[in-house]
Amino acid sequence: MLKHFLFAILSFLVLFMIGVFAYRDVKAEWKDYQVTYNEKLAKVVNDPTIAKKPLHVEQIWNNALNRADRCTTCHAGIGNPAFANEPQPYKTHPNLTGYMSKHPFEKVGCTICHEGDGQAVTVEKTHGVVHHLDRQLRTAPTVQGSCTKCHYDLYSETVYWPEVPELMKGISLARELGCGACHTIRQLGTVATLAPELSSVGSKTELAFYLVHDFSKVVSKEHTMRAWEFEHFKDPQKIVPGTMNAANPKDRIPPTIMPNWGLTDDEATALTVFVMSLRDLKVEAIPRQYLPKVASHDSFLQYRN
Incomplete structure (x- = not known):
C-alpha cells in the first residue's frame, strides 16, 4: 500500500513538472x-x-x-x-x-x-545582474570598452574615434591625471610599482574581481566591477579605507594612497570605461581575421601581457 502511495505521489510530481516546463515554453x-x-x-x-x-x-x-x-x-x-x-x-x-x-x-x-x-x-x-556570469552585460557607455579587444590602436595619442566619446575621454583623463605614475598600464606605455597593474583589468571575470575587492563600502546594489570602479573613482578613501584598526596585526591594511580628484560623475564614468577597456589579448583570443588591417603585428605584441 505504501509503495503504491509513493508511486502515485512521484507520478504526480513528474506530471506536475512536465506541466510547468510545458507552460513555461508556451508562455515564454x-x-x-x-x-x-x-x-x-x-x-x-x-x-x-x-x-x-x-x-x-x-x-x-x-x-x-x-x-x-x-x-x-x-x-x-x-x-x-x-x-x-x-x-x-x-x-x-x-x-x-x-x-x-x-x-x-x-x-x-x-x-x-x-x-x-x-x-x-x-x-x-x-x-539583470547575474552573478554566476563571467562577464556582465555591457550597455552604453561601458560597451565602448569592448572596442579595444580588436582596436588596440585606440590608445595611441594620434587616434580619436568620435563614436566612443567616453572611452576617448577616459584615456585622455588617465594621461592627464598621471595614472601611469603609480599603475603599470601597458596600453599607455607606463611601468610603475606603487599600485596594482591595470593592464588586464577588463579581462577579469566578475568573480575574480569580486574575490580581491572589498564591496562593503559600495553603495550600489549591483556588486559588479563597473559599480566598484565608478564609486572608487568618485571617492577612493571611502571605498578603500584600509583596515588599520583590525585586532590582528596581520589583517591590517593601510588605506589607499590614490588621490581623490573630486571627479564629476561623467569623469568617473569615463575612467570606468577606460579601466574596463584594458585587456589581456591572450585571454580575449580574438582570431587574426577579425583584427583590423591597420593594426601591425608589432603593436599587437606590444599589448600582449
Whole structure:
C-alpha cells in the first residue's frame, strides 16, 4: 500500500513538472516580444502575413569566436532602419550605416561587444545582474570598452574615434591625471610599482574581481566591477579605507594612497570605461581575421601581457 502511495505521489510530481516546463515554453516571454515585432513589421511593409509568422528562437552561431548569440530573438529589429524610433527591444542598433556596417551581426554577433549571456532568452538572465556570469552585460557607455579587444590602436595619442566619446575621454583623463605614475598600464606605455597593474583589468571575470575587492563600502546594489570602479573613482578613501584598526596585526591594511580628484560623475564614468577597456589579448583570443588591417603585428605584441 505504501509503495503504491509513493508511486502515485512521484507520478504526480513528474506530471506536475512536465506541466510547468510545458507552460513555461508556451508562455515564454521572448514570444511576446517576437509577436509584437512581427505585428509592427507587418504594418511597416504592409504585409499582414508577417504578423502570422511562426515563432522561434533566433541564434547567431560564430564558430571562429566560439559564441552562440540568441539576442536577436527579442532584439529582432537591430538591423532594420525602419525601427530607428521604436523602443527597446525592437529598436534599430545605433550607427547602423556607420561603424556597424563594418561589424555585420552575422559575422560579429552581439556578446563579443556587449558580453553577458548570449544564450539566455529572458530579461532577467540577460539584462539583470547575474552573478554566476563571467562577464556582465555591457550597455552604453561601458560597451565602448569592448572596442579595444580588436582596436588596440585606440590608445595611441594620434587616434580619436568620435563614436566612443567616453572611452576617448577616459584615456585622455588617465594621461592627464598621471595614472601611469603609480599603475603599470601597458596600453599607455607606463611601468610603475606603487599600485596594482591595470593592464588586464577588463579581462577579469566578475568573480575574480569580486574575490580581491572589498564591496562593503559600495553603495550600489549591483556588486559588479563597473559599480566598484565608478564609486572608487568618485571617492577612493571611502571605498578603500584600509583596515588599520583590525585586532590582528596581520589583517591590517593601510588605506589607499590614490588621490581623490573630486571627479564629476561623467569623469568617473569615463575612467570606468577606460579601466574596463584594458585587456589581456591572450585571454580575449580574438582570431587574426577579425583584427583590423591597420593594426601591425608589432603593436599587437606590444599589448600582449
